[in-house]
Amino acid sequence: MEESALTASVSGVVEQVNKLISVKPIKTRYNGEIGDVVVGRITEVQQKRWKVDTNSRLDSVLLLSSVNLPGGELVII
Numbered sequence: 001m002e003e004s005a006l007t008a009s010v011s012g013v014v015e016q017v018n019k020l021i022s023v024k025p026i027k028t029r030y031n032g033e034i035g036d037v038v039v040g041r042i043t044e045v046q047q048k049r050w051k052v053d054t055n056s057r058l059d060s061v062l063l064l065s066s067v068n069l070p071g072g073e074l075v076i077i
């Protein structure tokens with residue numbers, strides 16, 4: 001497997017819209033674990049956080065203070 005390849009952690013139906021590829025699970029939703037690489041869609045931007053749809057039981061929260069941009073820049077709001 002290529003180093004840059006993504007592998008689905010659930011089995012189901014593959015859906016593709018332009019460059020977005022997702023897997024709709026047949027029975028259960030994804031429950032993330034430490035070390036997983038997660039691809040999500042930003043659904044809401046709040047003052048110091050983003051809400052992210054990761055197709056799991058609940059929306060995820062990404063604090064802007066935790067975001068590191070390429071080149072070592074930090075996001076400061």
